[in-house]
Amino acid sequence: MGKTVKSVEVRTKDKTYKIFIGDLILHQIIKTRKEISADRFALIVSARIMELYSDNIKEIFRGVKNVEVFKMHDGEKNKIYKYAERFLDDMLKSGFTRRSVVIGIGGGVVGDFAGFIASVYMRGIPIIHIPTTLLAMVDSSIGGKTAVNLSAGKNIAGSFHQPHMVISDVNFIRTLPENELKNGLSEVLKHALIGEEKLLKILDKNDLKSIKISDIIQKIIFLSVLFKSRIVEKDEDEKGIRAILNFGHTVGHAIESMSGYKGISHGEAVAIGLKIETEISRRIGWLDNGEVSYVNELISHYNLINKTNKFNAEKIVEHMKFDKKNIGGKFKFVLLKGLHNPVYNQEVDFKLVMDAVRCINS
Ligand code: ADP
Ligand code: ZN
Numbered sequence: 001m002g003k004t005v006k007s008v009e010v011r012t013k014d015k016t017y018k019i020f021i022g023d024l025i026l027h028q029i030i031k032t033r034k035e036i037s038a039d040r041f042a043l044i045v046s047a048r049i050m051e052l053y054s055d056n057i058k059e060i061f062r063g064v065k066n067v068e069v070f071k072m073h074d075g076e077k078n079k080i081y082k083y084a085e086r087f088l089d090d091m092l093k094s095g096f097t098r099r100s101v102v103i104g105i106g107g108g109v110v111g112d113f114a115g116f117i118a119s120v121y122m123r124g125i126p127i128i129h130i131p132t133t134l135l136a137m138v139d140s141s142i143g144g145k146t147a148v149n150l151s152a153g154k155n156i157a158g159s160f161h162q163p164h165m166v167i168s169d170v171n172f173i174r175t176l177p178e179n180e181l182k183n184g185l186s187e188v189l190k191h192a193l194i195g196e197e198k199l200l201k202i203l204d205k206n207d208l209k210s211i212k213i214s215d216i217i218q219k220i221i222f223l224s225v226l227f228k229s230r231i232v233e234k235d236e237d238e239k240g241i242r243a244i245l246n247f248g249h250t251v252g253h254a255i256e257s258m259s260g261y262k263g264i265s266h267g268e269a270v271a272i273g274l275k276i277e278t279e280i281s282r283r284i285g286w287l288d289n290g291e292v293s294y295v296n297e298l299i300s301h302y303n304l305i306n307k308t309n310k311f312n313a314e315k316i317v318e319h320m321k322f323d324k325k326n327i328g329g330k331f332k333f334v335l336l337k338g339l340h341n342p343v344y345n346q347e348v349d350f351k352l353v354m355d356a357v358r359c360i361n362s
Contacts, residue, residue: 003022003023003024003025003028004022004023005020005021005022005025005028005029006020006021006022006218006222007019007020007021008021008222008225008226008229010142010162010229010232010233011233012144012162012232012233012236013236014162015162015164017162017163017164017165017166018165018166019141019142019165019166019167019168019225019229020165020166020167020168021137021168021170021218021221021222021225022168022169022170022218023169023170023171023214023218024169024171025167025169026056026060026130026167026169026171027059027060029167030060030061030064030167031063033165035164035165036064036101036128036165037101038066038099038100038101038126039066039097039099039100040066040067040068040094040095040096040097040100040101041061041064041066041067041068041100041101041102041103042068042070042091042094042096042100042101042102042103042117043057043061043067043068043069043070043103043105044070044072044087044102044103044104044105044106044110044113044114044117045057045069045070045071045072045104045105045106045110046072046074046105046106046107046109046110046132047071047072047073047074048074048106049105049106049110049132049172050069050071052175053172057069057105068094070087070090070091072087072106072110072113072114074106074107074109074110075109076109076149076154076261078109078113079109079112079113079147079148079149080148080149080150081148081149081150081157083113083148084113084116084117084120084148087117088117088120088121091117091121096121096125097122098122098123098125099125100121100125101118101125101126101127101128101164102114102117102118102121102125102126102127102128103127103128103129103130104118104127104128104129104130105130105132106130106131106132106133106136107131107132107133107135107136107180108131108133108135108136108139108140108141111129111131111136111140111141112140112145112146112147112148112155112158113146113148114127114129115127115129115144115145115146115147115161115163116146116147116148116157116158116159116161118146118161119146119159119161120159124161126163126164127146127161127163127164128163128164128165128166128167129141129163129165129166129167130166130167130168130169131166131168131172132172132176133172133176133180133183133184134173134176134180134181134183134184134185134188134217134221135180135183135184135187135266135267136184137168137170137184137221137224137225138184138187138188138191138220138221138224138225138228139184139187139224139228141163141166141168142166142225142228142229142232143228143232143242144160144161144162144163144232144236145158145160146158146159146160146161147159154261160236160237162236168221168225170214170217170218170221173212173217174212178208179265179267181208181211181212182208182265182267182268182302182303182304183265183266183267183268184267185203185211185267185302185304186248186266186267186268186270186271186274186304187224187267187270188203188220188224189203189271189274189298189299189302189304190245190247190248190270190274191223191224191227191228193247193274193278193295193336193339193340193342194244194245194247194334194336194340194342195227195231195244195340195342196223196224196227196340197339197340198223199220199223199224199227200339200340202216202219202220202223203220203298203302204298207301207302208302208303228245231244231245241344243334243344243345244334244342244344246334246344247273247274247277247334247336247342248270248271248273248274248277249270249273249334250273250277250320250331250332250333250334251269251272251273251276251277251316251320251357252266252269252270252272252273252274253269253273254316254317254319254320254322255269255272255273255311255316255319256269257319257322258311258315258316258318258319263309264306264309267304268304268305268306268309271299271304271305272305272311272360274295274299275295275296275299275305275359275360276356276357276359276360277333277334277335277336278291278292278295278296278336279292279356279359280333280335280348280352280353280356281335281336281337283352283355283356284335284348284352286335286336286337286338287336287338287339291338291339310361311360311361313354313357313358313360313361314354316357316360317350317353317354317357320353330347331347331348331350331353332345332346332347332348333346333348334346335348
């Protein structure tokens with residue numbers, strides 16, 4: 001019996017590829033898609049996914065010739081240049097060629113790392129992403145960004161390397177811990193606020209439990225993928241409109257950097273960012289009180305912000321000054337001129353930002 005598969009076609013400058021979305025579709029896609037062809041496949045798989053799904057993965061790739069599994073330990077601390085060199089050496093020793101393909105199976109960390117490996121091995125070989133977290137399905141697997149960390153900082157070495165294909169099998173979401181689900185939901189809410197009205201309606205009608213129902217989560221992923229892909233197609237190199245995807249992230253990144261990327265997830269930092277940047281939009285007169293309350297209610301409804309974390313507003317603003325996008329001490333934001341209408345590159349007065357940031361602990 002065939003499973004329902006949705007697909008989104010993404011047209012980039014040098015290639016067109018498909019993102020497949022569905023429940024328990026991995027086997028079917030791997031078996032039937034002719035574009036999955038290579039002399040050898042390097043399967044870079046998250047160690048946690050191997051623990052949970054090794055039998056399924058073995059079964060799925062049983063009929064595929066010349067597959068070698070490279071296990072990758074999860075966590076940003078393993079997404080490093082030094083390990084990338086080790087993987088590349090191992091691939092060469094194993095006989096991978098320019099006609100080989102990398103397949104990355106895991107969350108955003110594995111996706112970034114596997115994408116980086118594929119983008120540099122013999123000047124670049126194809127990457128197929130199989131994201132296993134909601135965040136990776138709705139965000140990091142789309143857009144072709146790859147990266148590894150250096151001792152000097154996060155994501156410093158990287159490239160744009162558009163995937164050959166993305167397969168988002170929502171079956172993986174069944175084992176995803178709730179905090180990881182929420183991590184992805186912050187980006188979904190971002191997409192809902194800057195673009196997709198249908199997404200906002202789905203978030204409005206559901207809760208943390210019902211959202212995991214197969215049909216609902218598939219729809220959320222499909223709408224998010226469609227939205228982000230259309231933006232990336234218009235601005236692959238991040239020179240213009242792609243900036244709207246940074247909504248919530250000017251503040252979000254400042255919070256993460258202030259916390260040294262510890263004790264707070266990307267999703268929570270983004271949720272706080274969405275709250276504050278929505279408030280800034282209100283203070284300059286672009287959103288009304290009702291719209292702002294609605295956004296705040298959704299954030300509380302999905303419990304996206306851990307109430308016990310208290311933040312120092314002055315420190316957050318201080319960290320925003322280090323952001324490379326805030327050149328010359330001016331603060332630049334993506335703001336909402338009404339829901340679903342983002343405007344990027346908006347300069348905002350220091351005092352107004354400070355006052356809005358002070359709202360976070362309220
Ligand atoms: P993100 O996509 O949020 O960047 P990471 O790659 O950091 O995520 O993965 C977050 C955590 O979730 C890791 O500990 C990883 O092992 C785990 N993980 C990834 N996918 C699944 C899944 N489908 N089920 C259970 N745990 C998962
Ligand atoms: Zn993000």
